[in-house]
Each structure stands twice: as structure tokens, then as C-alpha cells.
Amino acid sequence: MSVYTEKFLVIGPMNPIVAVLGGDIKLSCFLSPVMNAENMELRWFRSNFSEAVFIYENQREQKEKQMLQYKGRTSLVRDFLTQGEASVRIDKVRASDNGLYTCFFRSGDFHEDATLEVKVAGVGSDPQVYIDGPEEDGIRMVCMASGWFPKPLVKWKDPSREKFLAFSESYAQDAEGLFSVAASLVVRDSSVRNVTCSILNPILGQEKVKAIFIPEPFFPQVSPWMPTFVVSLTILMLLSLGAGYFLKKEHSTKVQEWKNQEDLQQKKGEDKKDLELARKEADELQRELKWRKEQFETWSVTLDPQSAHSNLALSQENMSMSRKDNCEDLTDDSCSVLGTKGITSGRCYWEVEVRDGDTNEWAVGVCREDVNRDGWFKESPEKGFWVVGNFSDGFCACNNPDTLLTLRQIPCQVGVFLDYDGGDVSFYMTDGSHIFSFSQVSFSGTLFPYFMIMSGTPCLTICYMGLNLHYSPLAPGLCPHKDLSLSGSPYDGSVWSFRLPKVKDFEAKIL
Numbered sequence: 288m289s290v291y292t293e294k295f296l297v298i299g300p301m302n303p304i305v306a307v308l309g310g311d312i313k314l315s316c317f318l319s320p321v322m323n324a325e326n327m328e329l330r331w332f333r334s335n336f337s338e339a340v341f342i343y344e345n346q347r348e349q350k351e352k353q354m355l356q357y358k359g360r361t362s363l364v365r366d367f368l369t370q371g372e373a374s375v376r377i378d379k380v381r382a383s384d385n386g387l388y389t390c391f392f393r394s395g396d397f398h399e400d401a402t403l404e405v406k407v408a409g410v411g412s413d414p415q416v417y418i419d420g421p422e423e424d425g426i427r428m429v430c431m432a433s434g435w436f437p438k439p440l441v442k443w444k445d446p447s448r449e450k451f452l453a454f455s456e457s458y459a460q461d462a463e464g465l466f467s468v469a470a471s472l473v474v475r476d477s478s479v480r481n482v483t484c485s486i487l488n489p490i491l492g493q494e495k496v497k498a499i500f501i502p503e504p505f506f507p508q509v510s511p512w513m514p515t516f517v518v519s520l521t522i523l524m525l526l527s528l529g530a531g532y533f534l535k536k537e538h539s540t541k542v543q544e545w546k547n548q549e550d551l552q553q554k555k556g557e558d559k560k561d562l563e564l565a566r567k568e569a570d571e572l573q574r575e576l577k578w579r580k581e582q583f584e585t586w587s588v589t590l591d592p593q594s595a596h597s598n599l600a601l602s603q604e605n606m607s608m609s610r611k612d613n614c615e616d617l618t619d620d621s622c623s624v625l626g627t628k629g630i631t632s633g634r635c636y637w638e639v640e641v642r643d644g645d646t647n648e649w650a651v652g653v654c655r656e657d658v659n660r661d662g663w664f665k666e667s668p669e670k671g672f673w674v675v676g677n678f679s680d681g682f683c684a685c686n687n688p689d690t691l692l693t694l695r696q697i698p699c700q701v702g703v704f705l706d707y708d709g710g711d712v713s714f715y716m717t718d719g720s721h722i723f724s725f726s727q728v729s730f731s732g733t734l735f736p737y738f739m740i741m742s743g744t745p746c747l748t749i750c751y752m753g754l755n756l757h758y759s760p761l762a763p764g765l766c767p768h769k770d771l772s773l774s775g776s777p778y779d780g781s782v783w784s785f786r787l788p789k790v791k792d793f794e795a796k797i798l
Contacts, residue, residue, distance in 0.1 A: 572719025647743025
């Protein structure tokens with residue numbers, strides 16, 4: 288029997304929680320809107336739901352389902368349960384406590400969760416520095432420390448505070464996960480008398496330093512006859528070089544000319560191969576994109592004003608969206624709108640042009656009809672969103688956590704390919720480059736095209752798919768819908784006039 292419960296959102300801390308080894312931490316989450324959580328099921332777990340750190344159910348702690356490593360170290364902070372805030376306290380922090388956590392709230396049939404990150408940090412022993420002995424033309428110094436977490440940073444410095452760049456280091460972890468380090472440095476400058484070794488915790492910014500004095504007798508001694516030998520050897524070498532110079536000059540000149548010609552021919556050949564390879568790759572990408580378009584139905588998309596956020600401005604034809612000029616830039620409020628037509632089967636695709644997308648936050652994709660788009664929300668497949676976009680951390684696919692994508696450039700036009708029956712949503716750039724795919728998805732219900740602007744002033748425009756223009760991937764500075772100057776209406780069946788930068792004017796009729 289299903290019980291109706293009020294829906295809510297679980298919100299965790301935005302920044303990682305720093306925990307000191309041996310100390311204690313609180314993992315806090317709260318409900319929005321505010322409601323009483325005393326009768327809810329609360330759970331904090333690691334990567335899997337069964338890896339329970341703490342469970343609160345039926346108004347009491349459920350210790351029998353708790354992971355062994357957290358038994359006796361956790362407790363619930365009940366002070367603000369009636370106000371929708373719950374915290375679990377972890378005592379005697381260990382290195383194994385480092386990583387991601389999920390706080391989970393359930394009320395009746397409804398549940399939500401949020402992700403938290405804990406960064407454990409610990410400062411270990413003071414560095415121990417000693418002279419290991421002579422090596423080649425210098426002295427080998429060794430610096431050792433243990434009990435640090437995470438992996439510490441090692442620096443060697445001389446009295447002038449200049450860093451030694453060339454040194455070696457090795458790390459090891461003990462049974463508790465703590466790091467020990469051994470770093471070695473060869474000092475070859477006999478004028479250096481003092482050397483310091485510093486060990487730094489990168490999270491806490493705490494540093495421990497140890498200095499050592501190098502006595503002069505430790506440096507290798509130079510024999511008294513060595514300078515005379517060096518001078519004599521230098522003179523002999525100069526005489527030998529002078530005698531052979533004139534004999535080899537003409538031969539060396541000819542050899543150099545021949546080598547220059549050979550290098551030039553080789554470079555021309557390599558440049559030709561690179562150009563042919565680039566053309567071949569571009570043609571293959573275009574064939575792949577063309578094949579996809581032949582296999583997928585062109586989906587006519589217009590924006591639904593009824594689903595648009597109040598801070599969005601839609602064009603008269605409902606084909607373009609941007610933020611209103613007078614709205615505040617609220618980073619915690621995602622401004623989104625859906626397409627008017629839903630999708631329940633088959634294969635279809637559409638294309639979206641993005642203006643000023645490289646410096647602003649935006650996203651495109653598909654979502655279920657029943658998703659929650661009110662206030663602050665986070666897109667992910669678990670919540671019914673299959674989306675890619677540009678955010679403060681870079682261009683990524685919206686997962687939990689996000690999948691950061693490495694692209695040659697932020698796309699100015701994105702093709703969205705939805706295979707409803709095959710359970711796949713794929714994104715491509717106009718040159719045929721694959722951006723990302725959500726695969727093996729089991730869709731249910733109606734899906735709608737999804738468009739979102741988070742911050743800045745980007746403009747998202749649905750490309751008119753009836754106009755078939757060829758776009759060459761070897762002209763990366765040209766975006767088909769960004770660099771076109773149009774005259775004529777896209778809906779009257781007339782002839783359009785176009786102007787491309789540095790290209791002769793031409794006309795095209797809508798297909």
C-alpha cells in the first residue's frame with residue numbers, strides 16, 4: 288500500500304569536510320523545505336547502500352546493520368531533527384574515513400539523498416635529515432618522515448631559500464594507510480653549508496622543517512696537480528682542433544647542406560601525411576554523423592512557454608531562449624524549459640546552437656516528464672535527467688558525481704540523438720566528434736527535450752532542421768548557425784538569403 292508523503296530535497300555541504308586524524312567530524316545534511324525528520328529513516332553510507340556508516344530508523348539507532356569499522360565511533364546529533372537537520376558524528380578519525388559519503392532520507396515511499404566529501408589530513412613526525420655519504424662529485428643527503436596523510440610534499444632548500452629541483456623521493460603506506468617518505472638529494476656545490484628539508488601537508492598547509500650543517504671535509508678533495516693537468520689538456524685539445532679545422536670545414540659544409548635538404552624533404556612529406564590523415568579523420572566523422580542522421584528521425588522541437596522558468600526570455604517563435612536582462616544571476620537557481628512534444632518510442636534527433644557558451648553555464652539533453660525542476664536541483668540519470676553542459680568545473684556529463692569531459696573546444700552546436708527503445712542518449716558536435724553517451728538506460732514514461740541556463744548570458748537556439756547546409760570540419764572557425772546572416776522567414780516556404788564571413792552571398796530554399 289503506497290502512502291503519500293510530502294516531497295523534499297536533501298542538501299549537503301558544498302565544500303569538502305576537512306577531518307584531522309584522531310579528531311572527530313560531523314556529517315550534516317538538511318531538508319528543503321524545512322520539516323520534522325524525527326520519524327524518517329536516515330542513513331549515511333559509503334559507495335554502496337549496504338555499506339552503512341550510521342542508520343537511524345523507527346526513532347532509534349540500528350547498530351546491527353552498521354559497518355564494522357564504524358562500530359562504537361558514530362552517534363546521531365539530534366538537536367535540530369525537528370527543524371529538518373540531521374548530523375552523524377564520527378569519533379577518532381582514521382585515514383580510511385577519507386572519501387565520499389551519501390546521506391539518505393526516507394519518508395514513506397519518498398526518498399532523496401546528497402553526496403558529501405571528507406578529506407582526512409594528519410601531520411606526522413618531524414623530518415630526520417642525515418648525510419648518507421659521498422656520491423660522484425657531491426654529497427648525498429637523506430630526509431625521512433612517517434605518519435603523514437595524505438601523501439606529503441617534500442622540498443629541499445639552501446640558505447638563500449632557493450629550491451633544489453633535482454632530487455628523488457619514494458613513498459610507502461603502513462597498515463593504517465599513513466604515508467612515510469624518504470627523499471634523497473646530491474649537493475654538488477661545496478659552498479653550500481646548510482640544507483633544509485621541509486615536509487608539507489597539502490590540505491592543512493602545515494609544514495615541518497629540519498636543517499643540517501655540512502662540514503667542509505665531507506666534500507671530495509681536488510688534487511693539487513689537477514689545475515696544471517687541466518690547462519695542459521686544454522692547450523693540447525685546442526692545437527688538435529686547429530689542425531683539423533681547415534681540413535674538415537669544406538666537408539662539413541657539404542654534409543650540412545645535404546642534411547638540410549633531406550630534412551626539408553622529410554618535413555614536407557610529414558606535413559602531407561598529417562594533412563591527409565586530418566582529412567581522412569574528418570571524412571570519417573562526417574560519415575558517422577550522416578549515418579546517424581539517416582537512422583534517426585528529425586524531431587521538430589519548439590520550446591514550451593508553460594514549462595519555462597520565470598527568469599527566461601523565449602523568442603517569438605519559441606525557438607530560442609536566454610536569461611532576461613533584468614533578472615539577478617542566482618547561482619543556486621537553474622533556469623530551464625522543456626520542448627513541447629514528448630517522446631515515448633523510436634529514434635529521433637535535434638540540434639541546438641549555443642552562443643557565448645564557453646564562458647557561461649548551460650546544459651542540454653532530455654528528461655522525464657515527472658522530474659522536479661523547482662528551485663535548486665542537480666541533474667543526474669537517477670533523478671530522470673540525461674544531460675551534458677558547461678559548468679564552473681568545465682564541460683561535463685551530469686552524473687553522480689559529474690563526468691568531466693576533455694574536448695578540443697566548447698561546442699557551439701550540439702546534436703542530441705535519442706534512441707528510446709535502445710536505451711541510449713548520445714551527444715555529437717557538428718564536425719562529427721562524439722561528446723558523450725548515456726548507454727543501457729531503461730526509459731519509462733514520456734521524455735522531453737531539456738534546455739537549461741545556470742549563469743551568465745548564453746543563448747540556446749533550436750536549429751531549423753529543414754535547412755540542409757554543408758559544413759566543412761576543416762573550417763573550425765565557422766559555426767553554421769552562429770556565423771550565418773539570414774533574411775526571410777523560416778516558416779513561409781520562401782527563399783532565404785545567407786551571408787558567410789569571407790564567402791560569396793548565396794541563396795538556399797527551405798527543404
